[in-house]
Amino acid sequence: MATLFEHAGGEPALRRFVEIFYGSVLADPVLQPLFGRGKPEHVDALTAFDAETFGGPDRFTRDLGGFPGLIDAHRNLHITEPQRQRFVELYLAAADAAELPADDRFRASLESHVEFGSRVAMQNSNARTDDELHPLREVPRWTWEDEAQS
Template sequence: MTTIYEAAGGIEVLERLAEATHQRCLADELLNHPFSHADNQPDHTERLAAYWAEALGGPPTYSQQMGSESHVQRLHAGESAYMEEASPRFVACVVESFDEAGVPDDPRLRKALTEYVTWAAMGPFRAWPSSSDDVPADLAMPRWGWDGPLS
C-alpha cells in the first residue's frame, strides 16, 4: 500500500508545504513570533519537511540526522496557553498551503494530511504543558497512516 508520504509526492512536496506554511505563519500575528526565529535555525523548513516525511511513512532522515522526538517535544513544552490558541491556527496555515505546495488534489490524501497535522498540533505537541524538563529522553517518533496513528 502507498504511504501518505508517497501519495503526497515525497520530500519535494513536503518541503514546499513546509515553506508555504512557514510563510503563512510569519504573516500571522499570533504565529509570527516563534516562526520569526527561524534565522537561528535557517534549515527550519527542511527539518519540518523531514519530520513530516518520517511521520507519514517516508525515510527516517529526521531522526537519523536532525533530532529526536524528545527534542521536538522539548521545543514545544511549557507553552500550554499559547498552544491552545496557536495550534488550530497552525493547522489552518498548513491546510491553506496545500494548493501552493502542489499537494495532489486527492480528497483522501488531503483528509489524511489534515487529520495528521491536527492530531499532532492538538495532541503530542501539547502533551507537556508545564516544562521541557518533563519530556522523557526516549520518545519514539509518532507515525501516521491512512487510518490514523500507527502503533
C-alpha cells in the same frame, strides 16, 4: 499501495509545502510570537518530520534529534488553543498552495496528522513536568486509515 509520502510527491513536494507553510507562519500575527524571526533549519526539520511520519526516510529520527529534540523545542512555548487552531489552518492552506494531492483520503490523513500533532505540541508546550508531557516519545507513523502508529 503507495505511502502517504509517495502519494504526496516525496521529499521535493513536502519541502515545497513546508516552505510555503513556514513563510505563512512567520508572517502570521497569531503564530509569529511562537516562531520569532524563524530558524533556517526549521524547514528542513519539519520536512524530514513530515516525510518520516508519512512513511518516508527516517532522517528526522536518525540525523535531526528525533522526537526528544521535538519535545525540547516545544517546551515552555505555552501554545494556546487559538494558536494551535491557526497552525492547523495555515498548514492545510499551504497544502492547497503547494498543490499537494487534493483527494479526500489524502487530505483526511493530512488533517488528522496536523490535528493530532498540534495537540501533542500544545500539551508538551504547557507541561511543567515530564509527567505532564504527552506519552508519545517517537515519530508517529501515519497511515491511509488516518491513524497514528508508533
